[in-house]
Amino acid sequence: MEDIPNMNGFIETVQLKGLTISLIASGDHTEIIHHKLQPNTRWALEPEEGWEALEYLFVISGMLKLKTNDGFVVFKAGDSFHRSPVKEHYVFQSIEETEFLYVSSQPVFHRYSQITRNLMNLVISIEEKDGYTGDHCARISRLSMLVGEALGLGSKQLLRLNMASFFHDLGKVKIPQEILQKPGKLTNQEWEIMKRHSIYGREILEETKLPFLMSAGIVVEQHHERYDGKGYPYGLANDEIEVEASIISVVDSYDAITTDRPYHKGKTKEEAIVEIERCRGTMYDPIIVDTFLSLRDRI
Numbered sequence: 001m002e003d004i005p006n007m008n009g010f011i012e013t014v015q016l017k018g019l020t021i022s023l024i025a026s027g028d029h030t031e032i033i034h035h036k037l038q039p040n041t042r043w044a045l046e047p048e049e050g051w052e053a054l055e056y057l058f059v060i061s062g063m064l065k066l067k068t069n070d071g072f073v074v075f076k077a078g079d080s081f082h083r084s085p086v087k088e089h090y091v092f093q094s095i096e097e098t099e100f101l102y103v104s105s106q107p108v109f110h111r112y113s114q115i116t117r118n119l120m121n122l123v124i125s126i127e128e129k130d131g132y133t134g135d136h137c138a139r140i141s142r143l144s145m146l147v148g149e150a151l152g153l154g155s156k157q158l159l160r161l162n163m164a165s166f167f168h169d170l171g172k173v174k175i176p177q178e179i180l181q182k183p184g185k186l187t188n189q190e191w192e193i194m195k196r197h198s199i200y201g202r203e204i205l206e207e208t209k210l211p212f213l214m215s216a217g218i219v220v221e222q223h224h225e226r227y228d229g230k231g232y233p234y235g236l237a238n239d240e241i242e243v244e245a246s247i248i249s250v251v252d253s254y255d256a257i258t259t260d261r262p263y264h265k266g267k268t269k270e271e272a273i274v275e276i277e278r279c280r281g282t283m284y285d286p287i288i289v290d291t292f293l294s295l296r297d298r299i
């Protein structure tokens with residue numbers, strides 16, 4: 001059955017964080033997709049095995065900057081960019097609210113949109129089950145990106161951090177509700193089950209077969225590892241832990257300490273900072289703690 005566009009000319013629309021993507025037309029193995037990015041939203045073109053498509057984007061309004069080896073290139077309304085096929089990672093960032101058309105000669109929208117929409121719904125359901133009010137993942141993601149940028153991570157790492165921080169607790173969807181919502185202390189056996197959420201998260205992201213989510217899965221699996229090797233699931237220590245996972249670990253703890261939840265009143269920012277500093281070099285990588293604390297006015 002043919003898809004019929006709605007009044008806006010969009011066949012189907014998906015929202016993910018600061019990004020709204022809408023399929024305008026598809027046929028003969030080509031898709032035309034409208035993108036609307038809120039300010040400071042990232043959007044990437046990435047190479048993929050066996051992917052030979054032409055990929056083209058045309059800026060309708062706003063401004064996109066593309067990080068290059070020697071600075072930035074800015075794309076304004078009327079500018080375009082294309083590669084056939086994409087052989088490098090290109091990470092665009094919107095300077096202001098930006099709209100562009102993206103054309104691909106191989107259909108991606110349905111695969112991409114269905115997966116992201118399903119995962120978004122999963123994340124929202126987990127936040128609610130876990131006693132958060134629904135913006136925990138967005139906050140973790142924002143703070144993680146601040147730390148990643150301050151550390152000077154490259155665009156590929158920032159993209160991975162962006163995805164992994166948002167989906168870090170995705171695996172909790174497989175944890176029984178009575179364990180996730182238990183008001184008291186977990187038994188040893190329950191705790192062992194709870195600890196599996198980091199592996200489950202990696203598995204779910206791998207099942208998508210989308211390279212950027214599969215890469216984020218490695219980070220998700222490590223978000224409860226500790227600098228001193230006493231974390232889980234593998235007891236990795238300092239350099240064995242991906243830097244993105246070390247960042248999420250600090251930011252996730254900070255957010256958990258300061259957030260009100262059903263059985264836990266949130267502490268103040270100052271109390272949380274004391275707690276983070278106390279665990280510098282044991283739970284947390286000292287460099288990440290120092291970078292995080294250097295940003296305290298922006299937290």
Ligand SMILES: [Fe+2]
Nearest residue numbers: 168169223224
């Ligand atoms: Fe977690």
